[in-house]
Amino acid sequence: MALLAAQQLPLSGLQATYASAAVGGDLAPVGEKLVLHVRNGSGSTVTVTAATPGTVGDLAVADAIQAVPAAGSVFIPLKSVFRDPMTGRASITYSAVTTVTVAVLQLP
Template sequence: MAALTSTAMPLSGGTIAFTAAGAGGDTCTTGRGVLLIVKNGDAAAHTVTLVTPGNVSGLAIADREVTVAAGAQVGIPVNADYRNPATGLASITYDGVTSVEVAVIRGLA
């Protein structure tokens, strides 16, 4: 599991640096303005899962699954709901990583 580096995005804009999605999953920072960008260059759709730690009244909170269509790019907010208290990071998994690239950006306000 690789720790993705988040890039501070200035108000004037900037370049997004993508990296290959990790076959064993990835982790990233969480918080207001943090965005996981997933670029799927594969011919098949892929599902990205953000693990939601914790529970409510003894029941596990469902993980967030986002489908990224073939050839598409999506942005997924990674707010504090996904922060693992033990690591301080969000855990991300993929149903496949062929031609899947990811980047984490955070806006500066």
């Protein structure tokens, strides 16, 4: 898994730097003002899964699953519910990674 770093989004704007989505998934920081921007450059929909390691009672909380349309993009809030207790980060996986790029943005 690749380790993604958050990029500060100043009030004046930002031209973000995007990384290729990793085959084995990515680890992203979590926090109240952090979002994952996923861009899909392929001709097919790509599914992004953010693991939710928590439980309520004995029941596992379902993972967050987001479809990214062909040639589209999505923003996924990286809230603390995605924090893995072992790594302190969110575990993000992709159904395909060819032409998929990602960036973690920290809002002002």
